[in-house]
Amino acid sequence: MSLIELENITKVYHAGEISVNALKGISLKIEKKSFVSFIGPSGSGKSTLLNLIGILDKPTNGKMIVNGTDVRTLDRTAAARFRGKTIGFVFQNFNLIPVLTVYENIEYPLLMLEHLHSNERRKRVLRLLEKVGMTDQRDKYPNQISGGQKQRVAVARALVTNPQIVLADEPTANLDHATAFKIITIMHEMTSDIGTTFIFSTHDSKIVGEAEVIHTLEDGAIVKTDTRKVHDR
Amino acid sequence: MINVIIIALRNLFRNTRRTLLTSSLISFGVILVVVFGGLAISFKSQMVGVLTNTAMGDLQIHKKGYVESIDNLPLNLTLTGSELASVETVLNNNPEIESYSPRIKFGAMISNYAQTSNIRLNAVYPEKENRTLPGFVKRIKGNIPDPDRFVKPGEILIPENLMNGLSLKAGDDIVLVATNKEGSVNAITLRIAAETEAIFGPSGKDGSIHIDDAITLLRMDQLEVVEIAIHLQQFDNLNAVSSSLKTTLGSNQSPFEVHTWEQLSPFASITRIVDLLIIVVKFILMTIVLVSILNIMTMSVYERISEIGTIAAMGTPPRKILTLFLVEGFAMGLLSTIVGIVIGLGALWIMNMTKINFTFGTMDVSLAPSIPVSEIIWVAVTVMFVSLFAGFQPSYKASKMEPVDALGHV
Numbered sequence A: 001m002s003l004i005e006l007e008n009i010t011k012v013y014h015a016g017e018i019s020v021n022a023l024k025g026i027s028l029k030i031e032k033k034s035f036v037s038f039i040g041p042s043g044s045g046k047s048t049l050l051n052l053i054g055i056l057d058k059p060t061n062g063k064m065i066v067n068g069t070d071v072r073t074l075d076r077t078a079a080a081r082f083r084g085k086t087i088g089f090v091f092q093n094f095n096l097i098p099v100l101t102v103y104e105n106i107e108y109p110l111l112m113l114e115h116l117h118s119n120e121r122r123k124r125v126l127r128l129l130e131k132v133g134m135t136d137q138r139d140k141y142p143n144q145i146s147g148g149q150k151q152r153v154a155v156a157r158a159l160v161t162n163p164q165i166v167l168a169d170e171p172t173a174n175l176d177h178a179t180a181f182k183i184i185t186i187m188h189e190m191t192s193d194i195g196t197t198f199i200f201s202t203h204d205s206k207i208v209g210e211a212e213v214i215h216t217l218e219d220g221a222i223v224k225t226d227t228r229k230v231h232d233r
Numbered sequence B: 001m002i003n004v005i006i007i008a009l010r011n012l013f014r015n016t017r018r019t020l021l022t023s024s025l026i027s028f029g030v031i032l033v034v035v036f037g038g039l040a041i042s043f044k045s046q047m048v049g050v051l052t053n054t055a056m057g058d059l060q061i062h063k064k065g066y067v068e069s070i071d072n073l074p075l076n077l078t079l080t081g082s083e084l085a086s087v088e089t090v091l092n093n094n095p096e097i098e099s100y101s102p103r104i105k106f107g108a109m110i111s112n113y114a115q116t117s118n119i120r121l122n123a124v125y126p127e128k129e130n131r132t133l134p135g136f137v138k139r140i141k142g143n144i145p146d147p148d149r150f151v152k153p154g155e156i157l158i159p160e161n162l163m164n165g166l167s168l169k170a171g172d173d174i175v176l177v178a179t180n181k182e183g184s185v186n187a188i189t190l191r192i193a194a195e196t197e198a199i200f201g202p203s204g205k206d207g208s209i210h211i212d213d214a215i216t217l218l219r220m221d222q223l224e225v226v227e228i229a230i231h232l233q234q235f236d237n238l239n240a241v242s243s244s245l246k247t248t249l250g251s252n253q254s255p256f257e258v259h260t261w262e263q264l265s266p267f268a269s270i271t272r273i274v275d276l277l278i279i280v281v282k283f284i285l286m287t288i289v290l291v292s293i294l295n296i297m298t299m300s301v302y303e304r305i306s307e308i309g310t311i312a313a314m315g316t317p318p319r320k321i322l323t324l325f326l327v328e329g330f331a332m333g334l335l336s337t338i339v340g341i342v343i344g345l346g347a348l349w350i351m352n353m354t355k356i357n358f359t360f361g362t363m364d365v366s367l368a369p370s371i372p373v374s375e376i377i378w379v380a381v382t383v384m385f386v387s388l389f390a391g392f393q394p395s396y397k398a399s400k401m402e403p404v405d406a407l408g409h410v
């Protein structure tokens, strides 16, 4: 069984009188430990699709299984627990918590997984700080670090729970090209290290880089899927 | 849970200026309640103390129907012989009653040989009166060597307004002329022992004489008591004692009536107004807390929508989001209350050091304001409760947000 299975997923937004068919019957499978990207022009439905996969939103129609769970059955609290355990998020605007230090931001998702011992928590946070090269900035607050640094913290935060899936919707849109490429590389390395499926979206085809599967979205539908044989993982 | 509290506290001080402004408003309300409450409560208890300890006693017993015509000071509604004895037996056997004082109250003419005026008189056994009104001798101006004999047969104590009106001074002789219940007129000469301070309310401007002189003046064959003033061991038990006395002595068939000081003094309505004012001030406090917390929490939630989306995405369950914001509002209420209570108690302490003196009517009152612990607890509990209540709606709204909508909000 695949990690993520979408079957004929549709999403309709209602804005007053008008309804927008943002997704028009998407079916796809995403395997464990894969590296997947969605590209497509603005308004093509990338964010909508990633929000559904991340269980931040529910599809209008269609069947969706994530890590063996039919997500339509989850209520709000169960969905939150499920996300906390299974999915890590990286956002376009970094979305660090301003009142928490770098260290505390990375620690936050672990605190939502109640069973973890504090020593273990500390070990994991320190290891990730080290991996994203932010150890010396650990006591700073988000407004004291640069955009690229923020996104590295966000990556560490997304990975600290060892999730099955890391979702990143345009993680590099607010970064310059060099930084963007670096961030994607770090993310790819780190996710493949712990065997996490890494899914990201971009409209910048240059940074798709080494993605194994590239889905191209247009007007709410997948119009093209490229699969590349990537060197040994 | 601890991390939720930490985040809530840090969020609270994110917009320091706004938080300080709002919490100083709440603190101000708390200070108002503490200071006003302290002043008002001590004013009340001081005044009640003066009235009950220097003029009225805590309770009074009369012949049935007396209070209805109390303004005429009737002499035909009295307790005598076996009736008096039965009342005294009840009073002697009630352990809550510290002492009681039988009195003859009547109106008379007072003359200094040049002018004549009216006087209301309170004829007492000084020893019993002193036990029953332990503060009374303080109202006597001049030296009282033995408080148990503050007025001797042949002497009279006259309130200050009458002393001035008739240009009297201690040591002068005056004539009292009175009519007894049969209508026969009699007079006696008495020497002024001292002047008394007049106070507000019933018996506040009465002259005092020894009960033996009243018996002579009114030509009584036997003692006829008009009123019995009662002093309790514990003033706080007033209601309990009064209702027990009312059942034993003041029942429908009985020839007596029992009244508490509140039922006899117009000051009781002032105390009720003071109580009402305290309630109004408390209500203002609650409104301040409700509006400020509701306002600040609504703003906080609105400002942090995308943060709410972020923590929801990272697996924070709705209940925790609710708690996060509730704690923030609660902490704000709590901190402001602590500050307000400290400042308010400080202000009361300073007032206590400096002693506030003022005149109420013709009475000199010295306020030593203090506030009962129960009031402080009331303030603290109310503010905390109202903070939670006011914070609930915005917090609930935050917890109900769909993560995708919250995240999409910029």
Ligand SMILES: Nc1ncnc2c1ncn2[C@@H]1O[C@H](COP(=O)(O)OP(=O)(O)OP(=O)(O)O)[C@@H](O)[C@H]1O
Pocket (backbone or CB within 6 Å): A013, A014, A015, A020, A021, A022, A040, A041, A042, A043, A044, A045, A046, A047, A048, A049, A203
């Ligand atoms: N909350 C919403 N309400 C109404 N319509 C929406 C909403 N969110 C998205 N849409 C519409 O759905 C369609 C898909 O939007 P989506 O944000 O998924 O596109 P996208 O590929 O992520 O675009 P971009 O590259 O600009 O981020 C668009 O037409 C958009 O206007």
Ligand SMILES: [Mg+2]
Pocket (backbone or CB within 6 Å): A046, A047, A048, A169, A170
């Ligand atoms: Mg998008």
